[in-house]
Amino acid sequence: MYKKNIREKKHRLDPELSKGEAIISFTLCIKDRKVLFNGYNIFKTFETVLLNELVDFDCSAYVYLFMPDHLHLLLSGNNPDSNIKKCLDMFKQKTGFWLSKNNESVKWQKDYYDHFIMSEENLDIHINYILNNPVRAGIVRYWKEYKFKGSTIYNLDEWD
Secondary structure, three states, rough: OOOOOOOOOOOOHHHHHHEOOOOEEEEEEEEHEEEOOOOHHHHHHHHHHHHHHHHHHOOEEEEEEOOOOOOEEEEEEOOOEEEEHHHHHHHHHHHHHHHHOOOOOOOOOOOOEEEEEOOHHEEEHHHHHOOHHHHHHOOOOOHHHOOOEOOOOOOOOOOO
């Protein structure tokens, strides 16, 4: 019987690109696409960890949005010493530990999707794409109705 050698996908971006004042879009999925983020308490628990890690690693979030089975983040470093990947990895580690203690049937998917943002124009496209994810999924009719989102840079109530 022929057996394929299946290799785990490595991060697409070189970790060096996540240092400094870069802007990177991430998508983290729950393993087996199980629903996790469907209530305010779980959102607030994970948002609090995210906000603490952003402070610890001197990073900012243009936008973050928790869909039922995945999370979109658009993060930036605030200075040359910032490390966006380490910030994200620590968030994932701490929330993964929380899951192991509070909901052991749910885990993060091992890897995540990352994309380096090259220009201001691409930044606006990505922000709009993330904010409209619950609309495309049929959860809400207008993105501002969706509650499980935030930003450390913008007041999203004023975003158009």
